[in-house]
Amino acid sequence: MPSGPSFSVWDYVVFTLMLVVSAGIGVYYAFAGGGQSSSADFLVGGRSMTAVPVALSLTASFMSAITVLGTPVEVYQYGAIFILICFSYVLMVAVSSEIFLPIFYRLGITSTYEYLEMRYNKVIRLFGTVLFIIQTVLYTGLVIYAPALALNQVTGVDLWGAVVSTGVVCTLYCTLGGLKAVVWTDVFQVGILLAGLLAVIVQSVLLQGGISTIISDSAQGGRLNLWDFDPNPLRRHTFWSITIGGTFLWTSVYGINQAQVQRYISCKSLFHAKMALYINLVSLWTISLCSVFCGLCLYSVYKNCDPWTANKVSAQDQLMPYLVLDILSEYPGLPGLFVAAAYSGTLSTVSSSVNALAAVTITDLMCPYLSLSERQLSWASKGMSVFYGAVCIGMAGLASLMGGMLQAAISIVGVIGGPLLGLFSLGVLFSCANTKGGLAGLLSGLALSLWVCIGAQIYPPQPENSRPLPLMTHGCNFSMAPEGTNWTANMDDFIMKEKNLLRPFLADNWYSLSYLYFGPLGTVTVIVVGLIISILSGGRQTKLQPGLVLSKEDLTCYKAYNVFKEKVSGSSGKLDLVRELEKSFGKTNLAFCDVELSTQTLP
Template sequence: MSEELAARMTFSLLDYAVFSVMLLLSLLVGLYFAVRSRHKANEEFLVGNRSLTCFPVSMSLVVTYISAIAIQGTPAEAYYHSIQYTCGNVGLIGVPIIAYIFVPFYYELNLVSINQYLEMRYDSLAARRVASALFIIQILLNQAVVIYAPALALAAVTTFPIWLSIVSVGSIASVYTAFGGMKAVVWTDALQFLVLLGGIVGVLVKGVIEVGGMGRVWDIAVLHDRAGPQILNWEVSVFERHTVWGLGWSGLLNLLSTYTCSQTAFQRYSSMKNLKHAYMSVFLLLPYYILLSILMLLVGLVLFATYVDCDPLAAGLIDSKDQILPFYVMDRLSGTPGIAGLFVACLFSGALSTISSGVNSQAAVTWEDWLSQTHYCSSLSKGTQAFLTKLLALGYGGVAVGLAFIAGSMGGVLQAAVAVTFAVAGPLMAAFIMAIFMPFTNAKGSCVAMILGTVLSLGFYFGSVSIGLTPELLPTSTQGCPTHLNLTTTITPVDLSPAVRPSDLDYPKKLLALSYTLLGTLGFTVALIIGIIVSIMTGCSGGRPIKPHLVHKWVRWTLPTYSTSTTSSTSKQRPSSTSKPYNNTTSTTSSSSSSKLVSNNTRLNKKTEEICTRF
């Protein structure tokens, strides 16, 4: 790197001030809610006393999953692979499905841990614990990449060491989450959403002006196959990294798995003051996701138009494609005081929101699914229980920081995060789909499905990493680079090492070249099939009575003791937060015991049980 370039790539005093103010505000929000709720129990800490409204929660739902990974990875994706990635937005058609099918069902359960539903549904602590353990593993792996991403960015543009960035972002998020609980997480997420949006818009506007207008940006992108109809890959292949079909389908499945079986989303639904606010929080995902994804992809096109004749990766100015955006900010925009600080604040906002949501949810499931089940913990005072839950949040933050130091070996940050997250989320969604919509399934089928589906999906991903499978980059140029750059250097950037293509592999190793976008589909499909087969082979539900409110209303008619009067009263009013979920339908079932059973439903159930017993 030249001395002139190195001199430009420094933080000004204003940059440090902007960045520091964002971190300070996040801490102050946490401390504010910590003071307000210092004498409150776990209900306040984990679900905000069920009093939150749709607007802050909807922002929290977005930034929990659009993190620093997306802020760095999406522009890099547009720069080196085109904006075909935007086809994943087709999956947003799943928003009404989430809002009208899953949210009302979950909201009426009135639980803190989504995994408790599996125990209630199957009368099995094992199903609850397996789902809980997989969720914790999923979040820890995801958080490792989330913490590593902004640390990598900051190290690329300043003299700030990676290790100090990792420790800083992990510690700050853990502290304000541990002290402030769910309300601190949600309101800090809302603040960070605004910072994130401001940072992206600031970089985009300034960049477009520098290039000479959005029209010029688009023309350059189309000319070099970064945009335009020619970039769409309509091939039907599971080995192609991105296709229109693969992105659209995986976008839908990933959205559903993110917002239907995740503890982080479930806690937010449970924290709403009423069902109307829960509906609105989900529908607001549509404009937020569309706006942010388009802005981030346009930023990528601006970067390409800027470096069309001198690619920093090919020139050896950066080591990874994920550093292209922070490099651009410091190289071209640092002359405007505050812009670089706003960008780094934007990156850290994305990371902090994801980490805080993760450690809060991990603390929730660890306490609810594991510790609260023990005699010792259940006998503690409410204040002591809340204190221990806060310690859990701090502990999980520390573990995530430790794992972040090895995240650099997992591949590009965007691809790694998507692959790891949905490799686990797919099998988890299969388990909840079986529980909610398939009354004949049982705990054995659910447990086996979750475990085998996750092992298979993660095995495929880490297998592809181990054989060196790397995506092929679109052509770039260094013809316009300044003559003082030493382009003959022997240091080869990570992303320019020879790519291993699926066509280079023979079976069975070629199977590991499955597109990372389809890992969630693989896990979901395998888990669903295995779960159904194992359930049938082990006697289905075994004749155990299933309470109607534990399956979706669409399939309640298949229950042998179901009548319409049984659930009419249970679905009208949410039980109070102080009631025991296991007893929600005690009064309704007793009052309807004299109702006339639907004979067709009884015959159908008997026939199903006969089929199961044959196995």
């Protein structure tokens, strides 16, 4: 238990209320409109969702407690350069909406990995499904465990009580309400997440005497290191690693990840699906800016007395909860609001993951091999939600081995998501790619990504590449320090110890590659190897089914050009581009009007 300020009754009330409302949304959608009567209702919301709630759900799905607790610490230790990730969001949205979304939506698939069987064969589909399940379970375990540990150490919130309650509540509303409950709970949780971050920002600004003071402190401490154009790929964070690496990373999440694609295809039209992505961009920027500014607030408050170096917290991931109790404890309920914000991020991510895992298991691992009625499919979907909820709670125990939250989460997504992005890109962009090329590329990209990631875990990059910024303790009151505490321990000691270790040649070259490049490495390897093997093995021998490869008609700019050209040549009244585009994309989800597309392997 913490020795300083801890949770009050009102904090527990606010936190509990967030859990109750989240569960209540699931109960509501379990019975609203006749309940989840079919597997389509349960897994893809009856294909009737609109842009705004889906957009907020897209944001919530991967803006987890890792964002709330990990991003501010990243800024505190390494500087605000991480805000450049906002550039990668723009590129990601453009690529996802223009390249991948039209393909998946047109095919009317429930699982993203159905595309792999249509484009390649059943074996590659199975590979994709299994990799997704492994990636999602690992990532979700980290999302559940890491914030629970950080909050337990600082606020006294029971560790396993928090882990189990999070998993149980997620499983409850996923199982009862399906995708509609997940989406609308995400909308509520995004609001809570923003409110928690803003509470910290407002109070920090008031305590420090204004935004200008926080900016000035950050500049003097070297935290406003925004423009670093060093092309060295071994440097942890530069303009290039964040924008290029971040684009590949987030495209693997938003472009092909089942948890996100499942939301697109739940929209009632392709236009709503595309608009959801662009609206999501605004909320991504908002949360990222707030979390980065929280990091600057954290530095401004503790610029002269770093709680981590001073042993007031046992890990850097605990800095944000420590700050919250330090500056908000005199306002009952506000610390609870921040904890609710952290857990809202956790709930939204876990629920999205559980729902996506249930969808791919039913669609990829059960339906092709078992003959099930619609009622049996509906019950199997709910059973899978319960099963994966329990698995994710169990996997939370392994997350303690992963290190810092933000880097660990991005590494997991990059190592597996990168090769999968390469596999989908190969199929969507290159009609000559065949099954042999796809499989060889996937295995090569996965092997290379895993090699460098495991090497980086064994031999962490040297400080000259990661470049942590100095943390001060000269303003601490050491009179209350435990006897024997070494207050001189700092980064210099760490650097000297690292230099004295015997490190192989690859440790300071190959294994020191920025973790943000794990994803691009896997993606590019899959595409290059896949194309070479496909060409050497004779290319595509049979004609592709229509709609499996990107065409110019899928591009919004092409449709906009045609609409504009038609209106100008016809001179038929005032041009309402948005309305005409919506009409061009289609008002209803035609892919799901009692038509089932064949998923048979091409001969």
